[in-house]
Amino acid sequence: MFYDVVVVGAGPAGSSAACTVARSGRSVLLIDKAEFPRDKCCGDGLTTMALRLSEELGLDLRDLVNAEIVKEASIQFPSGRKESFPLPEKGIYAAIVPRAEYDLALVDLARELKTEVRLGCKFSSIRFEKNKTFLEIDGIGEVETSFVIAADGAWSPVRRSLNLDKNTTRGEWLAFRQYVSGVSADNNKLHVWFDRDLLPGYAWSFPLPDGRANVGFGVLKSQNYPASEIANLARSLLERKSVSETLGNNLQLEGRQTAWPIPARITKKRLTYESVIFVGDAAASTDILTGEGIGQALLTGILAGKAIQSSNDQKSVSDAYKNSVKRHLVADHRMSVILQSVLSRSTGAELALRLAAQTNWTKRNFARWMFEDYPRALLFTPKRWKKGVFGSEGAYNRKLDL
Numbered sequence: 001m002f003y004d005v006v007v008v009g010a011g012p013a014g015s016s017a018a019c020t021v022a023r024s025g026r027s028v029l030l031i032d033k034a035e036f037p038r039d040k041c042c043g044d045g046l047t048t049m050a051l052r053l054s055e056e057l058g059l060d061l062r063d064l065v066n067a068e069i070v071k072e073a074s075i076q077f078p079s080g081r082k083e084s085f086p087l088p089e090k091g092i093y094a095a096i097v098p099r100a101e102y103d104l105a106l107v108d109l110a111r112e113l114k115t116e117v118r119l120g121c122k123f124s125s126i127r128f129e130k131n132k133t134f135l136e137i138d139g140i141g142e143v144e145t146s147f148v149i150a151a152d153g154a155w156s157p158v159r160r161s162l163n164l165d166k167n168t169t170r171g172e173w174l175a176f177r178q179y180v181s182g183v184s185a186d187n188n189k190l191h192v193w194f195d196r197d198l199l200p201g202y203a204w205s206f207p208l209p210d211g212r213a214n215v216g217f218g219v220l221k222s223q224n225y226p227a228s229e230i231a232n233l234a235r236s237l238l239e240r241k242s243v244s245e246t247l248g249n250n251l252q253l254e255g256r257q258t259a260w261p262i263p264a265r266i267t268k269k270r271l272t273y274e275s276v277i278f279v280g281d282a283a284a285s286t287d288i289l290t291g292e293g294i295g296q297a298l299l300t301g302i303l304a305g306k307a308i309q310s311s312n313d314q315k316s317v318s319d320a321y322k323n324s325v326k327r328h329l330v331a332d333h334r335m336s337v338i339l340q341s342v343l344s345r346s347t348g349a350e351l352a353l354r355l356a357a358q359t360n361w362t363k364r365n366f367a368r369w370m371f372e373d374y375p376r377a378l379l380f381t382p383k384r385w386k387k388g389v390f391g392s393e394g395a396y397n398r399k400l401d402l
Contacts, residue, residue, distance in 0.1 A: 003029040003116070005308060006135055006145040008123045008158055010036065012050075013280025013297035014151030015106035019057050020305025021149075022113040029145070030115050031137055033122035036107050040099035041177055041258040042294075044214045045190075045206050047372040048093045050295035051395035053302060059109050061092065061396060066101050068207050070094035073367055075353065076193045076242055078346040083357045085367040091394025094190065094371045096206045096214065102294075123157050126276070131314070133275045147317065148276045149304050151297075154263045156282040164270055171261025173201070173291045176234045177216035179208075179254040183247050188213060193242040194353065198233075200289075200343040203240065205247060212254070215243065218262065218291045220344070234259070264288035266296075267333055271325060272318040277304045285329060287376070289336035289343075295372055299328060328375075335377035 005021045007014045010032035018030040046054070046061070054061060061067050070093070072086040087093040111117050121139040126148065128134075135143045150158035159165045183205070191205040203217035217237060219225055225233075238244060238251055263284035271278050279285070279300035286293035307321035342348040356366035368374065373392065375381070 001141070002144045003027045004145065005029070005147045005149060006031070006143060007149045007151055008032075008135075009151035009153060009280070009282070010034075010107050010110075010117070010119065011040065011103055011151060011153070011280060011297065012106060012294050013282070013285075013301040014149065015103070015110050016053070016057055016298045016301030017149045017151060017279060017305045018110040018115045018301075019106070019113050020302050021308055022110065022115045024305075024309045026308070028110075028115045029143065030107070030110055030117045031121045031123065031140070032119050035119050037100040037104040039258075040103060041175075041260040042099045043175070043177060043204060043206055043216055043291075044096050044098050044102075044208075045204075045292070045294070046095045046097060046102075047292055047295050048368070048394060049372040050292075050298055051092050051095060053295060053298040054106075055395045056302070057106070057109060057298070058113075059105055061095060061097065064097055064101055064105060066098050066209055068096045068209055070096065070190045070207070073190045073192060073370070074246075076191070076195075077353045078194050078196045078199065078350045080242075081354075083353070083363070085356070085363045085370070086360075087367050087371065088364060088394065091397035093368065093373060093394040096190070096208055098208065098214075123152065123161075126158060126161055128274050146275065146312065147308050147314075149301070149308075150276055150278045150282045151280050151301060152282055154261055154281045154284075156278065158276060159278060159282060162273055162276070164273060172221055172264040172288055173218050173262035173286075174221050174230065174259065175216060175218035175262055175291060176237065176257055176259045177214060178237065178257040179212065180215055180238070180247070180251045181210070181212045181254055182250040182252045183207070183211050183213045184250075185211065187247055191246055193240075193246075194343075194349050195240070195242055196346045199346060199349055200340050201291075203237065203243060205243065213247070215247070220340070221261075223344075262286050262291050262293065264291070264293075264333075266325070266329055271322050275314050277307070277318070277321055279304050283325075285325075287336055287372075288333060289340050289376065290370070292372065296329065300325065303328065331381045332376035339376075 004026035280297035
């Protein structure tokens, strides 16, 4: 059985890659060990970049039942001061969608584009013979392919099978999430709390329909929190003063609290090997400043698909992908590392937020920057400047009847 491309992992990175390649007319097999819909421990937030890429792929967010459009962010400073940071009106700049629903929608889109989707099928092994690549897949058997796109997460079985990952660290961040209901309509907004003990991390409450919310927090693992302290942070999340005073005392827990590591070191990861291209968490592409990873997953998946569209030669494809990742993500990663050092201190975080809150203009543009309307390091990478970049509209700006 032969496919032009086999994609291992059907999350946003894998599905976006499959959609991109399938549009070129090549045969694509998309596999995942899980059955969909499946929950994914995540904040469920979609930035402007993620929304624009979703729209580019052909996914209409407005068709998703539980999508909640965000018009502003309420941010609490380390000092306790609160400010509202509005987003522009034209288009969607931020949204919250449960990953179970969002990921399934992307898989369904891949199916519509004639991708063969096989769920409940686990990658087993990979071998190379001259210019040929063979995968052993549980539930399918042996498959031959020209290219493999590994979108199989932070623990990437494909990467491990190739003995490429000597670093056992799976994430630079550790995040926790809890779904709740009972949030009052007045308070069910997008909230971010920069509490002193979490910096450069933060706590959040992301709104969902019907008084539900995704509440969680992320901490930088290099801060060396003892395991017992992190466990206490997780257990007391909803009792935290900044959270309880905002969301109220009528919250009801939905399901269990979950945790996950966030890999964010794309400059230190090998991105290709022979016919294999690593994307999403398998490439550690998450933004190290915020822990945002969906937009980066979509982007790396699309870049991998476009690289394969450009050539049949392994080296040419590998070079094209690495160059495009460098162009789109490396400078932003380095800028995020610098900014993270500023935000790791309460004085630095307080000053940065106070400067951002000076005027309506600074508030609006800080919100746009925070939600990845334009790249982190855009000012320092003039090759990416284009007309209207600072005045661009949000995603889905056509007939927004939300």
